[in-house]
Amino acid sequence: MTPPGLPNAMERPHFIGIGGAGMSGIAKILAQRGARVAGSDAKDSETARALRAHGATVHIGHEAGHLAPDATCVVVSSAIRADNPELARAAELGVPVVHRSDALAAVMEGLRPIAVAGTHGKTTTTSMLAVSLSALGLDPSYAIGGDLDAPGSNAHHGEGDLFVAEADESDRSFHKYAPQVAIILNAELDHHANYASMEEIYESFETFVGKIVPGGTLVVAHEQEGAAEIAARVRGTEGLDVVTYGEEEGADVRITKITPRGLTSEVTVVIDGRMLTFTVSVPGRHYAHNAVAALAAGVALGIPVHNLASALGKYTGVKRRLQLKGEAAGVQVIDSYAHHPTEMTADLEAIRGAAGDSRILVVFQPHLFSRTQELGKEMGQALALADSAVVLDIYPAREDPIPGITSEIIIAAARSAGADVTAEHDKAEVADVIAGMAKPGDLVLTMGAGDVTDLGPAILARLTD
Structure with missing residues (x-):
């Protein structure tokens, strides 16, 4: 079929947070359709480099000067704060601001x-x-x-x-x-x-x-x-x-x-x-x-x-959804995006069913203060399905801290449910902690929606030492 045309507002879009999962996808589709795509992100990434390969201009850091004067729109997600300098610049220039969902709706038209x-x-x-x-x-x-x-x-x-x-x-x-x-x-x-x-x-x-x-x-x-x-x-x-x-x-x-x-x-x-x-x-x-x-x-x-x-049957998985990161010293390291108690329980039960007699060790990073406030106890109960767990500090993402809301809520609930849980406030120490716990035949799950995923390679490297 003839591909849909580009709405005028999408001819030269600028994405704030272009490296995010939802934003990068829309940016890629628009680039493939011939739009002149630009944007910025807090840090460089493989996703940003992949977008550049499609012709997109990706700036690192958020600065007013990154927004080109001839941009036809600025695309934002709900995570972009009102004081973002590129957003302020868009207001000065009169560039329309479009929510990510409206941009996605536009590319689905026809x-x-x-x-x-x-x-x-x-x-x-x-x-x-x-x-x-x-x-x-x-x-x-x-x-x-x-x-x-x-x-x-x-x-x-x-x-x-x-x-x-x-x-x-x-x-x-x-x-x-x-x-x-x-x-x-x-x-x-x-x-x-x-x-x-x-x-x-x-x-x-x-x-x-x-x-x-x-x-x-x-x-x-x-x-x-x-x-x-x-x-x-x-x-x-x-x-x-x-x-x-x-x-x-x-x-x-x-x-x-x-x-x-x-x-x-x-x-x-x-x-x-x-x-x-x-x-x-x-x-x-x-x-x-x-x-x-x-x-x-x-x-x-x-x-x-x-x-x-x-x-x-051709589907073999998606990154961060029970993704095998590798094996070292007889220990498999698997990455899980689960961050809600229902997801955590489902993934742990799935791994338990596939693991046989293997021990399951979890490195869990809570995601969002508000979610921990409402569901921290249930997260702790889910961790009781593991043989041992290491719990990190809360990954804030877009949120500011909430007084009194910490990972201790999860740890206390897990221990009440009979779980073997360790608190670890320094993410850099996790690889050593897991290396000291893991034995050949064990499965290690890095779990959460934040940057806990970065620990998989570090754990594998430490197990190899």
């Missing part, structure tokens, strides 16, 4: 979008769809919150008419999209700075569902409490087809069996009255459910189910 929403699992499910649709030769465009296999592989401008995107509920930005097919994997209370209650979460997801184009499809988890509540609220909406998936009776796409096979799973489903078995090349029940959600969404788009099931 295509058939599939939007993947939920508190957890968005990146994995979006990746599964992107990989499988690509394997079928459909060449979709996609924007993912993580890299598939190399820096900068989180997005692609395809020649096909499909666009697969994560739909972020954290700041209600997913209200900007008009998908043909939407997936809701789950709905739980998170992002406490923006949502005060589950009722607010439900109302936000209902607004998202209301944006599905007439004649479109909602694919929703059958037995996850929050998702099921949303399905109940929207069922019967004129012009909306609701398809549920899950293991319980009553699911439209029913999972009848999940068989662990080491670091993979074999999944059997009944869909449209036919039984089908396919392989998911990542371990764990929650990843199997993600794959079935992707399967149901693809079928809603008219893709033959057997073809799609076979193509789903």
Whole structure:
């Protein structure tokens, strides 16, 4: 098909925080479509270098002079503070400021979008769809919150008419999209700075569902409490087809069996009255459910189910989602992005199921003071699934500290649950701490949404010494 044209505002965009997962994907797609892309980030990175390879200008640091006077817009995410000097310069020059979600909505115009929403699992499910649709030769465009296999592989401008995107509920930005097919994997209370209650979460997801184009499809988890509540609220909406998936009776796409096979799973489903078995090349029940959600969404788009099931087996994971970083001295080091208690529990259970008798050692870095304040006890309880855990200080990301909120909340809850937990305030010491704990056959998980991922190579290097 002829690729969509560029909206005038997107001809010379400037991205503040261009190296971020969501921002870099949009920047890459626009560069591939011929836009003159520029932007800035706090530090250089492989993602920034990958964007330069696509012709983008990437400045390091935030300075007013980085914004070109002929920029057609400035793209920001909710993480950009109001006192950013480039944002102030945009106001002086009269350059329009566009939120990341509006930029993504603009690049989806003219295509058939599939939007993947939920508190957890968005990146994995979006990746599964992107990989499988690509394997079928459909060449979709996609924007993912993580890299598939190399820096900068989180997005692609395809020649096909499909666009697969994560739909972020954290700041209600997913209200900007008009998908043909939407997936809701789950709905739980998170992002406490923006949502005060589950009722607010439900109302936000209902607004998202209301944006599905007439004649479109909602694919929703059958037995996850929050998702099921949303399905109940929207069922019967004129012009909306609701398809549920899950293991319980009553699911439209029913999972009848999940068989662990080491670091993979074999999944059997009944869909449209036919039984089908396919392989998911990542371990764990929650990843199997993600794959079935992707399967149901693809079928809603008219893709033959057997073809799609076979193509789903091509997916081998995304960076930071139970990604094997390496092995040294008989110890495997795996990286996990899990930072919410539900995600932490799911990943630890998946690894426990694949590890056999191996010990599991976790290095956990809490993400956000607000999340720790609301869910710190549950994080500690999740860590009790590990044999031992090292807990770092809270990674603040966009937040300022909250008095009295520290990692000690998590550590106390973990110890109350019977966990063997050590506090470590100096990240530079973690590699030595783990080297002193680990024995051949152990599995080490670096876990969290912050820079804990950087510790994997350091741990491997220390184990090699």
